[in-house]
Amino acid sequence: MDAAAHYRHLVQLGRQEFLASAAPAALVRYHDGHAAAAIDEDGGTAEETVDQVMQAPTAAPPPDAQEGLEVYPLSKKPGASFPDRITIGRTPNNDVVIADHSVSRFHAYVRQDGPQWVVADAGSKNGSWLDKHRLEPRKERTLASRSVLRIGEVDMTFIVAGDLFVALGGS
DSSP: OOHHHHHHHHHHHOHHHHHHHSOSEEEEEEOOTTGGGEEOTTSSEEOOOHHHHHOSTTSOOOGGGGTTEEEEEOOOOTTOSOTTSEEEESSTTSSEEOOOTTSOSSOEEEEEETTEEEEEEOSOSSOEEETTEEOOBTOOEEEOTTEEEEETTEEEEEEEHHHHHHHTTOO
16 A cells, blocks of 8 residues: 555544554655646746645545645654654655656755754755745755645645645545
């Protein structure tokens, strides 16, 4: 079972079970065969964010939106490098693996700093953006739930578990 299917199953069990079993936050990506072909204002490709697909935070997702939904739980792999950071990259030794040519082997990282989350680009070749602002290499920026994070050419929405429960149709 992939992470998106697992999270949809957890929603059916209710909010308490979802929050107890889900990672504290996730990166959520929605794409279909033609969404990535859209051109954004910077001349790059753009995918729809989870909020664009799911419409309003209180609305249940449309049935066809479930097909292109990918969920990347933000949790540490046992024995992985950098115990204080959740690494994001193209290679399997990262905590979050994004199989895309525009993503560097070790592209970026996130970490929880008390009640808040931070993100930093790891000095990647194709760069990272937070809500359309380019991240400077190795300079941490605060992440708010529902922020759009672009890793290379891949757009994802950072979302904390409680907001993800609602976005997936939980009430």
